Amino acid sequence: MSTYRNRMHEIVRIVARKAWEQPVLSSGLWFHGDIRDNFYYASYLFAASVDPAEDPTFDRQEGKKLAEQILFRVLRLQDTRIDSITYGHWPLSLETESAQPHVLPVELMGSLMVFFLQTYEQHMSKELAELFDGALENVYQGGFYKQPLRHYGHHEAKFTAAKLIFGQRFRDDELLAEGRSCLRQTLEHIRREGMAEYGSLPWFWHWIQAFTCAWTLLEEPAVKSELSEMLDHLWNVRALYYLKGAWIGAHSRGWSHDAPKDGNVLHDYVQFGDFGLPEDMPRIEYAGFLFYEAPKSARRLAMEHVHPAEISRAFMKEVDGVNRKLHSYVYVNNRFAAGGLWERVKEFDNEQLRWLFSLPVRLGGKGNQLYFFHPGEGYNATGSDPRHQSEWTAVLYRKNVIMALYPLPDDASDEVIGVLPEGEWTLSDHAIFGRVEETYFAVYLTSPYEIRQRSGYYLVECKGHRTGVVVEAIGSLDAKQRGMSTLEDFVHKMSACKSRFFVDDDHRMEYTSFLEKELLTLSVKKPGNPGEARANGDIIAFDHYVF
Known part of the structure; x- marks a missing residue:
């Protein structure tokens, strides 16, 4: 069985090739249905192009150039009007030229952009790095994450992770402390009352990605330790309802690729690797970049029936x-x-x-x-x-x-x-x-x-x-x-x-x-x-x- 690193590299290679082969539309993007897909696919193409350990089936320089073109286009669609109620946001669907900024894209994509910039900035052109830096400044100042805890669902999980990530990046001690408080409250809540988003796909994976991103980026050991507690708990939940990539038991929510087959399986594939990787990947997000190893007890529970x-x-x-x-x-x-x-x-x-x-x-x-x-x-x-x-x-x-x-x-x-x-x-x-x-x-x-x-x-x-x-x-x-x-x-x-x-x-x-x-x-x-x-x-x- 391959290691999780090998499985992550496998996903990167496959998605990068798909991105390279994807026709560019007249808008300069690959996808109009969801702006986030452009960012995700461009991330994989860029990563495969600059990683010497990869052996892409395309020209590295051309791959990097194409990825940067897509990333430029995505970043420039951000609402940069300081007086706008959607300052720092991106449109979601681009089916019309007048697509308006939407509250959803920045929730997860904003934090993942911090990870991408910090990981690959040295390989970026100066103009792209500066554009990323400015976009993240807009996200921080826009404050999409300034939301109270109420439902303890995937939206608030992403807000909490963003508070930690942007609090550290912009040396905002007050925001960082608020994120840490929200993290503690959220973990206490789901330990006491369970996760109301039972079998909720792909939103459970937004919990995993948001907190894994924060765990990867956060430098303070005490905060990192608390993030480990959260991720251990989440993977213990996943282990209960796992059978070789399947999400067993009731589903409160799921997209069409979650029924009548489990299609959103990339994080399971990286973590457990006890089933074959399907050709269809409906939710790539950042499964090829972010990883937190589940506790041994959770892995044993998931894989040994x-x-x-x-x-x-x-x-x-x-x-x-x-x-x-x-x-x-x-x-x-x-x-x-x-x-x-x-x-x-x-x-x-x-x-x-x-x-x-x-x-x-x-x-x-x-x-x-x-x-x-x-x-x-x-x-x-x-x-x-x-x-x-x-x-x-x-x-x-x-x-x-x-x-x-x-x-x-x-x-x-x-x-x-x-x-x-x-x-x-x-x-x-x-x-x-x-x-x-x-x-x-x-x-x-x-x-x-x-x-x-x-x-x-x-x-x-x-x-x-x-x-x-x-x-x-x-x-x-x-x-x-x-x-x-x-x-x-x-x-x-x-x-x-x-x-x-x-x-x-x-x-x-x-x-x-x-x-x-x-x-x-x-x-x-x-x-x-x-x-x-x-x-x-x-x-x-x-x-x-x-x-």
Whole structure:
């Protein structure tokens, strides 16, 4: 296995080559959708061009020249009007020539610019170095980071890191002290109440990048030590929900490249390196430049799933102005993971995945997630973006089994959407059986369904206002020990395990699990009810677990 330095260099080489081959638009930039991508790609191209340890496939001088041209263009788009409310900011989208400064680009990019200048200033032309220096002076004076702690989310994490970084750079002792105070408060908060941004991608990586950037740049040992505490905590959180590049468990937010496959994997790849680097890199940011080694205990937890484990955690989240305690559950072994959030809560942009089965990251653009949901606000009816779930779901999590009921009100659309990762699948009337990599899946459905192939996954559409789904996953080793060496063997044995579905006063479903031989029951008395989950007659839900 290569070292993290080798993996970082690999990312630098690949992104630099992509940047070199990217056509320059009439604006003098590569990308108009997000100004930050221009800065990130130019950073990699510049780094590969000046690093003697690299062996680029392009001319070094020409590569450096192109990178500087892009960086000049980016820096000159900054709002330099001292009396402007967006002083020090950059536009985000450049689709129109009149693109206005936006609050987002500087949040992370501003701190990364400090790192880039301090690391590569000696290789820059004098004009570019001076332009960088002036841009950072504008960022400092603009004071985007002058925000109070309230939600303890990724925005405030970036503000806190910026206070430390710019406080040190401009010898602002008061700002540095404020950043240190915010750092302590934030760490205390997430230790006490958990991270409300559970499974939030790519925003978790903004925590990692912002604080790793600060840890790399800060000189005072005491502050650096406190930053190490924060980063140790963050990597311990990541280790809990890690399976060979996959982010297991519930996702509160994620972009389209996070479902139905884990696409934002570069920081995991550098840190752990136990999966292949996908060709597609939707969020390069600064994964090739910034690194903080996770604690050995976290690395061991993340990479050694020799024994199956159940992970139960509680955390506080403000919902509609009220703090609520939420409960997450994950079952993980060395083949797959299953779990999610017991409660359903409203999330920003409704980009959540309430529950899912996860496999290790797969190459070739193949999906590694299996889940079902009722479409809610923001859903794309073409099925090309299988996210955005409604509130009409009740769940039961029990090791390798997930049960879900969708008791839909009369005025709701009657489809339930499923995602199956690309693999070998066999279809029957009310069940779907398959093998994907080293895991078998039995999917039992109470409603008729249709299935369509998409890029890297299959889309399942069920119809009915009383739909139920049961999924049991079994690793290939467990299956073989029980006489199932092929998919045909699996189908034969699991066909006898169909769920039972009742439509009476309760919307109720029963299933006896194949591995554990437990009678699992999930019932919902009315739409919107969280549902009652039982195993062998005992109520389980989240109260069954220790948090």
